[in-house]
Amino acid sequence: MDTTLQDLKIQVCEANMKLKNSGLVKLTWGNVSGLTAENKIMAIKPSGVDYKELTPEKIVLTSLDGAEQYGSEMAPSSDAPTHMELYRAFPSIKGIAHTHSTYATAWAQAGAAIPCYGTTHADAFYGEVPVCDQLRQEQVESDYEVNVGKMIVAYFSNLGLDPEEKPGVLVPGHGPFSWGKDAEAAVENAIILEEVAKMACLTRGLQPCCDLLPDYILNKHFSRKHGPDSYYGQS
């Protein structure tokens, strides 16, 4: 097999293990995928496989339309069609993570976007973490996982949201999807998303009418880490 694809399988396997070891995933409630640089082949966790038994050989490779599968013959994660929709619509992302992590899922179940109350949040998300619209009954009964992806994409498109400024979203009544420049970055954003969801929940408990982080601090923190004028870290 192509060394690039072999490397991608190793990277995606390690990212899935990192997600599990982060404590964000109970049982098998989570999955991570990665995409080749040419945006052609997706590597994703197989469906329902215990993390203890996950190896790079079991990582499933599929074309982005799901028509072709390479290497492992295991069924891909049932959420694979959601990942494919996001990759097709957001060409800059090369990794996606999905969890049912407790605090992010609590906000999703409340149908509430996570407000930006502090710089931990502003370092990764430019403003609130959005919650997309709920699917209609017919969208759930037919092509459910495809429609979850389409709903996220439509929500970002309708509101003019940039997936690089908002590297994650809450699906109402379900949980978070996060993404990044590769599978590892998607996992990192899943960890950040859970942490800011927890902080926001605790902040509201202490001060139900808490002010949002002022825009000038939000702008400073996001822009020093992301975009053309970023300067955080080693050059």
Ligand SMILES: [Zn+2]
């Ligand atoms: Zn789920």
